[in-house]
Amino acid sequence: MKFRDLSILLGIIGIVLMMVVPIPKELLDILLVINISVALMILLISMNTQDALHFSIFPSLLLITTLFRLALNVSTTRLILKDHDAGHVVETFGRFVAGGQIAIGFVVFLILVVVQFIVITKGSERVAEVAARFTLDAMPGKQMSIDADLNAGLINEQQARERREKIEKEADFYGAMDGASKFVKGDAIASIIILVINLIGGFIIGMAIHGMSVTDALETYSILTIGDGLVSQVPALLISTATGIIVTRAASDGNLAHDVSTQLLRYPYLLYVVAGTVFLLGIATPIGFISTIPFSVILVIAGYRLQRNLVRRQQQEELLVEEKEIEEVRSPESVISLLQVDPIEFEFGYGLIPLADTHQGGDLLDRIIMIRRQCALEMGLIVPVIRIRDNIQLKPNEYIIKMKGNMVARGELLLQHYLAMSPGFDDDSVTGIETQEPAFGLPALWINEATKERAELAGYTVVDPPSVVATHLTEVIKKHAHELIGRQETKALVDSVKETYPALVEELVPSIMTVGEIQKVLSKLLKEKISIRDMVSILETLADYGKFTKDPEVLTEYVRQSLSRQITQQYAQASEPLKVITVSPAVEKKIAEAVQQSDQGSYLAMDPVSSQAIYQRLTEQVNRLIQSGQQPIVLTSPTIRMYLRQLLERSLNDIPVLSYSELEPNIEVQSVGVVNA
Structure with a gap:
């Protein structure tokens, strides 16, 4: 386990132990400073995050920081009630804020509690709840929009997959934030309860156990209670603010500071209106010119500078657009884009x-x-x-x-x-x-x-x-x-098989066959309406027989035989025999004798008279079956199947031509016609 992972685990275990194990005041002071620092860091990160998903750990981090803050509250409460001394940090916060007047300290603390609990926490909780609900409701529409863009060609498969993943992560994030916002609410309630316990419990323990007078007990425990409350409420307020910023962030290309400065000062003319209003307040009300005129002048100067920068920026953008259009017209790529053809x-x-x-x-x-x-x-x-x-x-x-x-x-x-x-x-x-x-x-x-x-x-x-x-x-x-399966599409199919069958693909490509040779076999299968979904069986067969021949016609026949179960189920019905048109031995012999060999492979070189006679007799049998409402299927021997297919593919391309090796042994075959010589 890495040191970083181990330190996180030990830190969380240490937070839990803090609730039951007393810790020294010196260590408590350090932990309180760490708590404030972590809260401030979380606030700054949330302000500089462009997308809420960039800070996706925030819900879990919110739980950990809340647990850490409560553990510190337990430790400080233990020291306050036991030793009427919770360390230098707590005492400093209590005396500095109270300023020698306990009532002022309590008022300040209660204001912080009200701001956090009623304003920020309640608002963040509501926004998180609504954001989670609307994000889930919008998921089907967003997914349909992605599918529409994909079909229209605006994005590719990879971009569509990334967008779908982002939508799922957004739904998970806002759902987690809806639950995590309850931690902030519970922390605010717990701080009020701890305040009451520290004040009342400390007052009683101070007089009953430590023998303090009423005045000393009230002053001591009031200062410690105020200090403890402020030390916990300041980080809580920072993290509550960070929660509100995260859940209220909309889509943006910049951080919070950039968005505020850009969007708030987008309309320079409005600064003139604000400057005039402030100037009129100085004239018509007892506020006076001293407070209003300097601010009005600043607004006018800022509006003028913003307006001038805005005009300059628009001119630059127009020049860039014109230059880009000129470059696109001049560039050769502007013509190349016209050459692309959609499949x-x-x-x-x-x-x-x-x-x-x-x-x-x-x-x-x-x-x-x-x-x-x-x-x-x-x-x-x-x-x-x-x-x-x-x-x-x-x-x-x-x-x-x-x-x-x-x-x-x-x-x-x-x-x-x-x-x-x-x-x-x-x-x-x-x-x-x-x-x-x-x-x-x-x-x-x-x-x-x-x-x-x-x-x-x-x-x-x-x-x-x-x-x-x-x-x-x-x-x-x-x-x-x-026609739709090319080398690029074939490579994509082979790569998908490689993810689960790497040994098969590594043996076949490129040592035995190239992607182009595999593409020819797949194209011939699809041309005869044979599914290539079982790519593993197809590649296994090509790996077995590709060592002996490179003829795509012969390799296709081997693949068809390995897909015999699939081909049988495609054309045969379980309860009825397979009705076929068979080819007589004389015709098969004539076709076999007309086969010629060349460097590119074998092909059928039959004279026109014989080929026309075979074609005519086969057409008669096919028309007879079609008129009787049956699907015509031609069945022949494996040696001449591909040559008979070559003879028929021009005019009878939709008629399946099968061989005996492509049918399962348990299939019952019934001949309903014979093609004679």
Whole structure:
């Protein structure tokens, strides 16, 4: 244990022992001086603190100093009652303040108690209570504001995390201050009780035990009581003031002295008004010119100097702004900023502004937060910040989705309507504006509020416009997920794994594979809608097979086989067999014979006639399953799966192509179609 930590522990233990163990008067004098010094230091620190969180130890420090002050009160009370002598410091305070008149000393002490207990302590307690309540109430709004800034691209993930931590610390601090302010209140009450005990108990003990006369007992114990009370009340008053300063501090870039001097003297013209008022008081009242004219002159001079400095400062700021603008225009960085392209953009016409405007009930920002979380859970992909902006070049009710500056999807909404999708048979009683569901291209109707209930009773799927946008945006992100994961995103995923599996990452990167090679494998998995959330299994497989091959296609096949349980659960249902379209041995042989090897890896080099024939027969089987309402899945051998996928990815990209090695052994497979040569 460090010496500093050990000294703090021994100090707190010593404070507790002071309450039961008598201490010498000489040591008590030193401790009383230390108490005053610590209180003054706390007051000065609170005045120079820019943020309350910079002095977050204050609630605990308040308890320790209160305990220390009470321990000193117990020690001085013991000496007062036992020896009618509590040391040089207590006696000096009592005689100096009383000035030979005990009544004056008591009045001064009672004024200090009233100021501390009724004014400062009560006010600090109330402010701490209100600050804690409002801080807790404001936490959800502040967190939503952080999420909105994050989605808008104004801050990054690290800055958002730091802001959330600051909000949590503020709530903890003001909650602790709410409780710690009770210590100050209890200390003020205890000081009054100790005053009564010292005075009455000392008077009785002085006459009964020490044989003092009434006058001597009253004078001696009154002076000691006043001195003891002042010695404890002065530090208590300083710490109570520090408590009030801490809990009343607002957001600021400077300390208390800077804020007072800056904000109080911000308006020089007001000093002229105050100077004129004081000058009129000297004329119209018996106060006289001697007291008012010098102060009025000082205020006028100060106002003039402040006004001149203010004008000079504004001119300097204007010159700095102009110079900065000129430098920005001249600098090459002003053009470089125009070259940045956002990964995802959502642009909409002015008619759809209520979707994103929270003041009009729009919840698009909250939905985007949920979309990013959903993609992280389902696909293991950290979706970058989605830039949201309005575009006056679009139709009022139109929106577009861009990936890296290029439009990939568009749609149109009617805000005061609902999108109703048919269950397979149309109901003539449900009428609306014919349209197409943007995410899946299904025929649909825009219906009004009056038709909504009728459509739901008829079996239609009815959704509101924000849900239509959220669904469309989610599907677009899933479809283009492989474009969103680059080397930087891959490095972030690998670094997150390294925190818990350092040996795995250190073995793989960079001795076996580079971040770019891992990125190619992850991109191919996402392109076929395979989740990369199980990064540990993916990196384990790459570490095993990356020593033998660098071909991303082959490595992807190995990874898919290691994710067989995940792929099986993605496409198979526990209670039903997995219905698939199989490939005949003749077709598999033809594809295997058309595989060519090169320095960059293997690829399919099939003649156009054969590839068209296979594609045509596979299309027939897929269309047949779609018409029967089933999801088409192609199942083939592991050796040709990736080549068959290459053959189909141009036109049938959404059709899953699986191999036998990617399915769990306990899964029942039922062939509902065969692709023949």
